[in-house]
Amino acid sequence: MTGKCPVMHGGVTTQPMASTEWWPKSLNLDILHQHDSKTNPMDADFDYQQEVKKLDVDALKKDLHNLMTQSQPWWPADWGHYGGLMIRMTWHAAGTYRVADGRGGASTGNQRFAPLNSWPDNGNLDKARRLLWPIKKKYGNKLSWADLIAYAGTIAYESMGLKTFGFGFGREDIWHPEKDIYWGAEKQWLAPSDNPNSRYSGERDLANPLAAVMMGLIYVNPEGVDGKPDPLKTAQDVRVTFARMAMNDEETVALTAGGHTVGKAHGNGKASLLGPEPEGAEIEDQGFGWLNKTARGIGRDTVTSGIEGAWTTHPTQWDNGYFDMLLNYDWELKKSPAGAWQWEPIDIADAHKPVDVEDASIRHNPIMTDADMAMKMDPEYRKISERFAKDQDYFSDVFARAWFKLTHRDMGPKACYIGPDVPSETLIWQDPVPQGKTDYDLQTIKDKILASGLTVTEMVTTAWDSARTFRASDRRGGANGARICLAPQAQWQGNEPTRLAKVLDVLKPIANQSGASVADVIVIAGNLGIELAANKAGHKLTVPFTPGRGDATADMTDAASFDVLEPLxxxxxxxxxxxxxxxxxxxxxxxxxxxxxxxxxxxxxxxxxxxxxxxxxxxxxxxxxxxxxxxxxxxxxxxxxxxxxxxxxxxxxxxxxxxxxxxxxxxxxxxxxxxxxxxxxxxxxxxxxxxxxxxxxxxxxxxxxxxxxxxxxxxxx
Missing domain, CATH: 1.10.420.10 (Peroxidase, domain 2)
Structure with missing residues (x-):
C-alpha cells in the first residue's frame, strides 16, 4: 500500500492553489519581490562590478576562440564551428529587449531560467550554454553568465572574420526567473493571431509592450504570418517587431542579413521525435531538452526550428554571400524534411551550394525564411539590401554597430560598461550626459531657492517628475541630464508643463549663477522641499546630496526614443x-x-x-x-x-x-x-x-x- 507523503511540499503533482488563484482580485506584490536576497548565493559583500574588472579579457577571448572549433561528440559543431550556435544564443538573449518598458535583453542572464530556457524559439540553446560551462567554471565570479552569453556571440563573429565594434562587460546575473515579465496573454505556445488571447487587435495592431509576434518567439514567425508564407505581410511584422527593439530599417536589414550570413537552420528530421523542453524534461536529462531518444538527432540530423539549411555558400565565414544569394537567384516555396515552409533557389549552381555539415562531398540547397524574402520583396528593405550588396565594408560596419546596440541597449549609459574593448565613440542611443561640476556652494543655492518663493509642492514635484522616468530595466531616464527641460519631456502632460515652466524659470538662473547644473539644482530644490516639510513636522534633517549631474543638450538627445518613457x-x-x-x-x-x-x-x-x-x-x-x-x-x-x-x-x-x-x-x-x-x-x-x-x-x-x-x-x- 502506498502511503501519503508525510510532509507538506510543493512538488509537481501536489502544488497547492496560490492565494491569487483563490482570490484573483487580490493585488499580487510578487513583481516587487522578484530578486529577494535569499535567492542570491553570493556573499553579501560580493560586487560583480569590481570582480569583473579583475577578468583577464585576453585569456577569455583566446579560450572562446578555441572553443568555437573544438567540436564535442555529444553535440557536434556544424562544419566544425560553433559560431552559428553561439550567435543564435546571444541574439535570442539580447533580442527579448523591448523599448516600451525596457524589459528583456541579455543583461541579467535570464535565458538560463524558465520560461526563456524552454521557449520553442530557443530550442537547443541549452546545448550552447553547456558548451560554455567549462569557461564559466574557469573564470568563476569574475565572469557572469549574462556577460558570457552576450560575449560568446560577439567572439563568434570575430572568429569568422567580422571586425566587431566593441564590447562592454558589467551584466550582473539574477538567480531566479523574472516570472512577472509580461510576455503575452496566450495560453499556448506559437498560438496564431486569431486565438482568443491574441496579442493583436484591429487589422494587425500588436499590443504594447510586446515585440515578438507569438508567444514563444523572439521575433517573427520564420515561415510567415501565422505560418503562412507571404514576404510582404511578414515585412510588416518585421518592421514593427524590430522597431520595438529600437531598430530602424537599415539596422533591421543589417541584423537579419548578418545573422543569416553564418550558421544554418535545423530541420532534417521529424519534430515529433523530440522530447520535451528543458523545464518539462525528466530528471535524468539534467536540464537538457528537445532530446531525440529514438534516432540520432545530432549533426546533420538535428531538428530545432524545423527549417533546414544554410543561407550562404560559406556559413562559417563573414562575407557578402547572403545578398549574393538573396538578390541573384529566384526562389520558390518548399517544405523541409521536418515539414516547415522555406524558400529554396531555382537552378542554383552546385558551386554556390553549401556543403553538408559532416561530409564536404555532399552539397545542399541554401534556404531563405519568409523574413529573409521580405528583405528582397519589401521596397524599402530592397533598397537597403542592394546598397549593402554593393558595399560590403559599409554593410559590415552597419551590422557591427547594430549588433553592438542589440547586445548593449539594455545596459544603460557608457558609465555601466567595463573592460578594455569599450568603444571610445559615444552613441546617441546611450543617452549621453556630460559630467557636471561639483565645486559650487550648496548652501548658497539652497538659500536662493528658499528666497525664490517656490512652494514645497513645486520643489518636490519637479524633482520627482525629473527622476521618476528612471527604468531599472534598461537604465534609461532619471534626473541626470535634466532632460525634463527638453523635448519631449517638457511638454508631457504628466509633467504639468505650465507649472514645470514656472519652476524651471526660477531654477535655471540659479544654476547659471552658481555653476551647478540644472539637473543638480532641480534635485537640490526637491531635497530642500523635503527638509522644509520635515521641519514643519518637527524633524530637523538634511537630505543627502551628491553633486555632479550634468545637463544634456538637444543634440545629445534622441527625442523620439524618449516618447516611450512618457508616464501615462x-x-x-x-x-x-x-x-x-x-x-x-x-x-x-x-x-x-x-x-x-x-x-x-x-x-x-x-x-x-x-x-x-x-x-x-x-x-x-x-x-x-x-x-x-x-x-x-x-x-x-x-x-x-x-x-x-x-x-x-x-x-x-x-x-x-x-x-x-x-x-x-x-x-x-x-x-x-x-x-x-x-x-x-x-x-x-x-x-x-x-x-x-x-x-x-x-x-x-x-x-x-x-x-x-x-x-x-x-x-x-
Missing part, C-alpha cells in the same frame, strides 16, 4: 492620464518595479508624497492630514483609523467619512485605499502609523527619496 500614470502623484483596463494599483506596482523600488519603499513614498500635497493637478485625494505640507505619518495614521468608513463614489474615487457624524472627511483613490485593504501593504502601513515610528517614517522616506534621485547616478557605483 503615476500613483505616487495620484494621477491617471486615461481610463485603463488595468487597475490603478497594478499600474503603481509596475511603475515601482521599473524604478527599482521595494514594496515598503513604495509605501513610505506614497504616504509622504500625499501629506506634502504633491498630487497631480493639486487634487486632494489621499491627502489624509490636517497639517498639509508637513512630512508626517498622518496618511497612515488616518488610513488605519477605525473612526472612519469608506464608500465608493466613482470608478476610482472614494469618500472617507466620520463614522459618528457621517460627514465626508477626505476623498481617496484606489491607490490610496489599497494600502489599507491589501494585507501585505496594510502591514507596512501599520508600521508607519505606530506612535513610536514617526522618526522611522521620516528616515525611511528620506532614504527612499534619495534612492530615486540617485537611481541614474552610475558614476557613484
Amino acid at each position: 500614470h503615476d500613483g505616487y502623484r495620484n494621477w491617471l492620464k486615461g481610463d485603463y483596463v488595468v487597475s490603478a494599483e497594478e499600474l503603481l506596482l509596475d511603475r515601482t518595479q521599473l524604478m527599482g523600488l521595494t514594496a515598503h519603499e513604495m509605501t513610505v513614498l506614497v504616504g509622504g508624497m500625499r501629506v506634502m500635497a504633491t498630487n497631480y493637478g493639486d487634487t486632494k485625494h489621499g491627502v489624509l492630514t490636517e497639517n498639509e505640507g508637513a512630512l508626517s505619518n498622518d496618511f497612515f495614521v488616518n488610513l488605519t483609523d477605525m473612526n472612519y468608513s469608506w464608500k465608493p463614489v466613482g470608478k476610482n474615487l472614494y469618500e472617507i467619512c466620520d463614522r459618528a457624524s457621517g460627514k465626508v472627511k477626505w476623498t481617496a483613490t484606489r491607490v490610496d485605499l489599497v494600502f489599507g485593504s491589501n494585507s501585505i501593504l496594510r502591514g507596512y502601513a501599520e508600521v508607519y502609523a505606530q506612535d513610536d515610528n514617526q522618526d522611522k517614517f521620516v528616515k525611511d522616506f528620506v532614504a527612499a527619496w534619495t534612492k530615486v534621485m540617485n537611481a541614474d547616478r552610475f558614476d557613484l557605483n
Whole structure:
C-alpha cells in the first residue's frame, strides 16, 4: 500500500492553489519581490562590478576562440564551428529587449531560467550554454553568465572574420526567473493571431509592450504570418517587431542579413521525435531538452526550428554571400524534411551550394525564411539590401554597430560598461550626459531657492517628475541630464508643463549663477522641499546630496526614443492620464518595479508624497492630514483609523467619512485605499502609523527619496 507523503511540499503533482488563484482580485506584490536576497548565493559583500574588472579579457577571448572549433561528440559543431550556435544564443538573449518598458535583453542572464530556457524559439540553446560551462567554471565570479552569453556571440563573429565594434562587460546575473515579465496573454505556445488571447487587435495592431509576434518567439514567425508564407505581410511584422527593439530599417536589414550570413537552420528530421523542453524534461536529462531518444538527432540530423539549411555558400565565414544569394537567384516555396515552409533557389549552381555539415562531398540547397524574402520583396528593405550588396565594408560596419546596440541597449549609459574593448565613440542611443561640476556652494543655492518663493509642492514635484522616468530595466531616464527641460519631456502632460515652466524659470538662473547644473539644482530644490516639510513636522534633517549631474543638450538627445518613457500614470502623484483596463494599483506596482523600488519603499513614498500635497493637478485625494505640507505619518495614521468608513463614489474615487457624524472627511483613490485593504501593504502601513515610528517614517522616506534621485547616478557605483 502506498502511503501519503508525510510532509507538506510543493512538488509537481501536489502544488497547492496560490492565494491569487483563490482570490484573483487580490493585488499580487510578487513583481516587487522578484530578486529577494535569499535567492542570491553570493556573499553579501560580493560586487560583480569590481570582480569583473579583475577578468583577464585576453585569456577569455583566446579560450572562446578555441572553443568555437573544438567540436564535442555529444553535440557536434556544424562544419566544425560553433559560431552559428553561439550567435543564435546571444541574439535570442539580447533580442527579448523591448523599448516600451525596457524589459528583456541579455543583461541579467535570464535565458538560463524558465520560461526563456524552454521557449520553442530557443530550442537547443541549452546545448550552447553547456558548451560554455567549462569557461564559466574557469573564470568563476569574475565572469557572469549574462556577460558570457552576450560575449560568446560577439567572439563568434570575430572568429569568422567580422571586425566587431566593441564590447562592454558589467551584466550582473539574477538567480531566479523574472516570472512577472509580461510576455503575452496566450495560453499556448506559437498560438496564431486569431486565438482568443491574441496579442493583436484591429487589422494587425500588436499590443504594447510586446515585440515578438507569438508567444514563444523572439521575433517573427520564420515561415510567415501565422505560418503562412507571404514576404510582404511578414515585412510588416518585421518592421514593427524590430522597431520595438529600437531598430530602424537599415539596422533591421543589417541584423537579419548578418545573422543569416553564418550558421544554418535545423530541420532534417521529424519534430515529433523530440522530447520535451528543458523545464518539462525528466530528471535524468539534467536540464537538457528537445532530446531525440529514438534516432540520432545530432549533426546533420538535428531538428530545432524545423527549417533546414544554410543561407550562404560559406556559413562559417563573414562575407557578402547572403545578398549574393538573396538578390541573384529566384526562389520558390518548399517544405523541409521536418515539414516547415522555406524558400529554396531555382537552378542554383552546385558551386554556390553549401556543403553538408559532416561530409564536404555532399552539397545542399541554401534556404531563405519568409523574413529573409521580405528583405528582397519589401521596397524599402530592397533598397537597403542592394546598397549593402554593393558595399560590403559599409554593410559590415552597419551590422557591427547594430549588433553592438542589440547586445548593449539594455545596459544603460557608457558609465555601466567595463573592460578594455569599450568603444571610445559615444552613441546617441546611450543617452549621453556630460559630467557636471561639483565645486559650487550648496548652501548658497539652497538659500536662493528658499528666497525664490517656490512652494514645497513645486520643489518636490519637479524633482520627482525629473527622476521618476528612471527604468531599472534598461537604465534609461532619471534626473541626470535634466532632460525634463527638453523635448519631449517638457511638454508631457504628466509633467504639468505650465507649472514645470514656472519652476524651471526660477531654477535655471540659479544654476547659471552658481555653476551647478540644472539637473543638480532641480534635485537640490526637491531635497530642500523635503527638509522644509520635515521641519514643519518637527524633524530637523538634511537630505543627502551628491553633486555632479550634468545637463544634456538637444543634440545629445534622441527625442523620439524618449516618447516611450512618457508616464501615462503615476500613483505616487495620484494621477491617471486615461481610463485603463488595468487597475490603478497594478499600474503603481509596475511603475515601482521599473524604478527599482521595494514594496515598503513604495509605501513610505506614497504616504509622504500625499501629506506634502504633491498630487497631480493639486487634487486632494489621499491627502489624509490636517497639517498639509508637513512630512508626517498622518496618511497612515488616518488610513488605519477605525473612526472612519469608506464608500465608493466613482470608478476610482472614494469618500472617507466620520463614522459618528457621517460627514465626508477626505476623498481617496484606489491607490490610496489599497494600502489599507491589501494585507501585505496594510502591514507596512501599520508600521508607519505606530506612535513610536514617526522618526522611522521620516528616515525611511528620506532614504527612499534619495534612492530615486540617485537611481541614474552610475558614476557613484
